[in-house]
Amino acid sequence: MSGASGVSAGSYDPATTTAGGLSGELARLEAQAELSFDEELRVLRDVGVPAPLLELGAGSGAITRRLRAALPDLPIVAADIDTALLAHAADARVPLMGCDAVRLPLADGVVGTVLLRYVLQHVADPAAVVAEALRVLRPGGRLVVIEVDSMLWGLADPMYPELAGVHGRMAGAQRQAGGDRLIGRKLTRILRRAGFREVVLRPFATTNDDRPTEAFAPHMGPERLAPLVASGALSLPELALAADRWRRFRADPDAWVMLLGLVVAGTAPGGPAESERSTS
Ligand SMILES: C[S@@+](CC[C@H](N)C(=O)[O-])C[C@H]1O[C@@H](n2cnc3c(N)ncnc32)[C@H](O)[C@@H]1O
Numbered sequence: 105m106s107g108a109s110g111v112s113a114g115s116y117d118p119a120t121t122t123a124g125g126l127s128g129e130l131a132r133l134e135a136q137a138e139l140s141f142d143e144e145l146r147v148l149r150d151v152g153v154p155a156p157l158l159e160l161g162a163g164s165g166a167i168t169r170r171l172r173a174a175l176p177d178l179p180i181v182a183a184d185i186d187t188a189l190l191a192h193a194a195d196a197r198v199p200l201m202g203c204d205a206v207r208l209p210l211a212d213g214v215v216g217t218v219l220l221r222y223v224l225q226h227v228a229d230p231a232a233v234v235a236e237a238l239r240v241l242r243p244g245g246r247l248v249v250i251e252v253d254s255m256l257w258g259l260a261d262p263m264y265p266e267l268a269g270v271h272g273r274m275a276g277a278q279r280q281a282g283g284d285r286l287i288g289r290k291l292t293r294i295l296r297r298a299g300f301r302e303v304v305l306r307p308f309a310t311t312n313d314d315r316p317t318e319a320f321a322p323h324m325g326p327e328r329l330a331p332l333v334a335s336g337a338l339s340l341p342e343l344a345l346a347a348d349r350w351r352r353f354r355a356d357p358d359a360w361v362m363l364l365g366l367v368v369a370g371t372a373p374g375g376p377a378e379s380e381r382s383t384s
Pocket residue numbers: 107112113114116133137160161162163164165166167183184185186189203204205206220221222223226227
């Protein structure tokens with residue numbers, strides 16, 4: 105699928121990801137980052153982010169801007185295959201690099217951390233991206249992957265079993281476009297097979313106990329499903345059903361939602377921690 109620059113960004117096309125075209129998607133990426141960044145940052149601090157950080161598939165910079173504000177001393181470079189989308193990250197005031205994640209214009213071993221947030225679910229060959237990340241990481245450097253698994257998206261109460269097929273259709277459409285919304289369950293194995301050490305899984309949860317229910321709209325609202333009607337993957341009555349259940353959910357003062365995200369981190373072999381351990 106082609107992004108705003110006409111380049112292939114795998115199953116991701118910002119013009120058709122949500123209702124409202126590109127501007128709708130820019131708003132969705134921003135709202136999505138706003139919703140869970142605090143939890144993600146807590147996990148990032150926990151697993152460690154050695155400098156410099158390469159944010160690969162940074163998109164419009166929704167996370168870049170927040171990382172820059174939260175970790176002002178950390179040098180960051182933002183990269184993406186879609187240079188038109190990446191141009192929206194200019195106000196993050198970090199160097200921007202237009203490139204394909206499988207062919208980075210960087211020498212071996214020059215990066216401290218590679219961050220891949222919601223990128224691997226869109227690429228045809230996630231293992232190739234992870235291998236390229238390992239190539240540019242210095243020994244002891246960290247790869248941090250933030251992803252979802254569509255069968256582990258979270259919990260809602262009340263739940264609407266009648267929507268299961270609708271969400272399955274979204275995963276199916278992404279699969280047809282070459283992506284994989286079941287990537288979450290594969291990540292630790294992909295990183296280990298690539299040669300990463302100390303591979304850990306750190307799930308994080310975001311709930312409407314401490315966020316307004318409305319803030320979950322990027323994940324639960326019907327906007328994300330609207331383009332599927334245009335592509336024929338979803339019927340209009342199914343979209344109307346999803347919109348009605350979201351309206352009911354938002355109007356219910358007792359409704360509860362927990363969104364689950366997955367962070368998988370691994371360490372590039374040969375770093376100081378590893379050699380210290382092997383000599384002790
Ligand atoms: C869902 S967006 C996520 C953007 C950003 N990481 C965030 O969390 O807001 C996926 C991003 O991955 C980028 N992408 C997809 N395939 C890529 C590739 N082969 N090389 C570099 N970037 C890629 C897309 O252009 C898009 O910006």
